[in-house]
Amino acid sequence: MTEARAQAATAAGVAPSGPTAGVAGNPLFEYLCRLGDDRLVLGHRLSEWAGHAPILEEDIALSNFALDFVGQAAALLKLAGEVEGKGRDEDALAYHRDENEFRNLLLVELPKGDFAFTMVRQYLFDAFDVLALERLVKSKHEVLAGIAAKALKEAKYHVRHSGEWVVRLGDGTEESHRRTQAALDELWSYASEFFLADGVDTAMVAQGIGLDLPSLKAPWEITVRETLTRATLTVPNDPRVVRGGRLGRHSEHLGHMLAEMQILPRSHPGAQW
Amino acid sequence: MAWTPAEVRGWLDAVKDPEVPVVSVVELGVVRNVLVDGEAVTVEITPTYTGCPAMKVMEDEILACLAGHGVTNARVQTVFREAWTTDWMSDEAREKLRAYGIAPPQHLGDPGLVTLRRHAPVVCPRCGSHQTLRQSEFGSTACKALYTCRECREPFDYFKAI
Numbered sequence: 001m002t003e004a005r006a007q008a009a010t011a012a013g014v015a016p017s018g019p020t021a022g023v024a025g026n027p028l029f030e031y032l033c034r035l036g037d038d039r040l041v042l043g044h045r046l047s048e049w050a051g052h053a054p055i056l057e058e059d060i061a062l063s064n065f066a067l068d069f070v071g072q073a074a075a076l077l078k079l080a081g082e083v084e085g086k087g088r089d090e091d092a093l094a095y096h097r098d099e100n101e102f103r104n105l106l107l108v109e110l111p112k113g114d115f116a117f118t119m120v121r122q123y124l125f126d127a128f129d130v131l132a133l134e135r136l137v138k139s140k141h142e143v144l145a146g147i148a149a150k151a152l153k154e155a156k157y158h159v160r161h162s163g164e165w166v167v168r169l170g171d172g173t174e175e176s177h178r179r180t181q182a183a184l185d186e187l188w189s190y191a192s193e194f195f196l197a198d199g200v201d202t203a204m205v206a207q208g209i210g211l212d213l214p215s216l217k218a219p220w221e222i223t224v225r226e227t228l229t230r231a232t233l234t235v236p237n238d239p240r241v242v243r244g245g246r247l248g249r250h251s252e253h254l255g256h257m258l259a260e261m262q263i264l265p266r267s268h269p270g271a272q273w
Numbered sequence: 274m275a276w277t278p279a280e281v282r283g284w285l286d287a288v289k290d291p292e293v294p295v296v297s298v299v300e301l302g303v304v305r306n307v308l309v310d311g312e313a314v315t316v317e318i319t320p321t322y323t324g325c326p327a328m329k330v331m332e333d334e335i336l337a338c339l340a341g342h343g344v345t346n347a348r349v350q351t352v353f354r355e356a357w358t359t360d361w362m363s364d365e366a367r368e369k370l371r372a373y374g375i376a377p378p379q380h381l382g383d384p385g386l387v388t389l390r391r392h393a394p395v396v397c398p399r400c401g402s403h404q405t406l407r408q409s410e411f412g413s414t415a416c417k418a419l420y421t422c423r424e425c426r427e428p429f430d431y432f433k434a435i
Contacts, residue, residue, distance in 0.1 A: 043324075057408065057409035057411070057419075060409065060411045060412065060413075061409065061410065061411040064411040064415055066324075067322070067324035067325075067326070067415055068322060068323060068324045068415070069324070070324050071320070071322065071323030071324025071325065072323045072324070074323075074324075075323055075351075075353070142354070143353065145354075146352065146353030146354040146356070147323075147353050149353065149354070149355070149356040150320065150323055150353050150356040150357070151323060152356075153356060153435055154322065154323065157410070161410065
């Protein structure tokens with residue numbers, strides 16, 4: 001979304017997206033939406049591989065990952081709805097919010113690309129996810145800590161699988177190496193958004209609920225660099241910092257994805273199977 | 274009329290996992306707690322995998338089972354603590370899985386033993402051979418991996434230890 005459109009949306013009374021977004025409101029609600037939306041959007045992107053993956057085993061694996069992420073999103077958004085207290089459940093939050101109300105990282109909304117792109121994105125996220133969940137398990141918010149403990153079990157096999165693929169593709173054929181390196185070059189700056197903290201994060205850390213994002217950068221880099229080296233890939237020297245997703249400023253891709261994801265419940269409100 | 278939690282648990286033994294219809298929600302460890310308060314019954318369940326589509330079916334079937342026993346004020350609540358593990362599955366349930374053709378999960382046990390256990394072979398549920406090969410860590414459902422037996426040549430599901 002362009003800055004002008006974002007301002008227009010704010011002026012029209014849609015979710016505010018300034019630097020203090022969410023802080024004045026309910027930081028816990030905002031925080032849970034961030035955690036849930038990352039998983040919902042990534043899960044949807046992964047589900048786009050169903051029936052299209054290069055081999056059957058991988059088709060099943062990616063669908064399995066998608067299921068885990070959408071399940072985690074459902075639990076987190078359900079909790080977000082309860083915290084908000086306006087009667088919205090996980091479906092209302094997933095299907096009846098617009099693009100500028102989504103709080104996911106820009107990394108997860110990028111189109112799935114080729115298999116190398118999907119796996120590099122997945123690995124960068126999974127390596128971050130394990131570190132983040134290991135900390136959220138100790139959250140003072142008991143339900144959030146419980147969801148994190150469950151999700152951590154899943155994140156551990158995710159990172160093993162995606163990491164194995166990054167090594168296999170990077171250290172594979174000339175063609176697979178070229179594609180994996182290209183994906184890494186494109187995605188590297190997006191990973192910078194993992195570690196950006198704002199007022200919502202500060203408030204959550206202060207309450208013992210959330211985690212200190214910047215502190216994850218060093219351990220993440222150590223793990224990721226080690227894998228990329230094994231994969232014979234070159235770690236990009238890209239100082240750009242990508243941001244915006246946490247405040248609802250998204251790339252042009254999210255709207256298209258949501259149009260597809262949301263059309264059924266929006267066309268048939270309250271429909272039941 | 275008042276029921277005891279043990280009695281309710283007994284009824285729930287009739288509710289099977291829709292994807293593994295030989296083990297009940299109690300044997301699986303999905304039912305964590307049964308709370309009875311007068312006429313009101315609350316069943317706490319925990320998901321096997323957060324995205325397991327069978328959870329909703331189990332929830333509906335638990336409610337239907339309770340209704341069948343005359344409980345009109347029943348609810349099912351999802352809890353995440355402690356996170357579900359296959360170690361909660363009884364030996365009896367494991368044997369039922371094996372007889373059904375699904376290799377039962379290995380014991381994770383004490384975390385210190387995980388590395389040792391990982392090398393234990395998955396035994397073919399059909400012929401008992403230890404000569405088995407993992408085809409894919411991800412199988413027909415979130416909880417299973419796909420294996421093939423090198424001796425009897427049959428493919429089979431392995432209920433993953435988690």
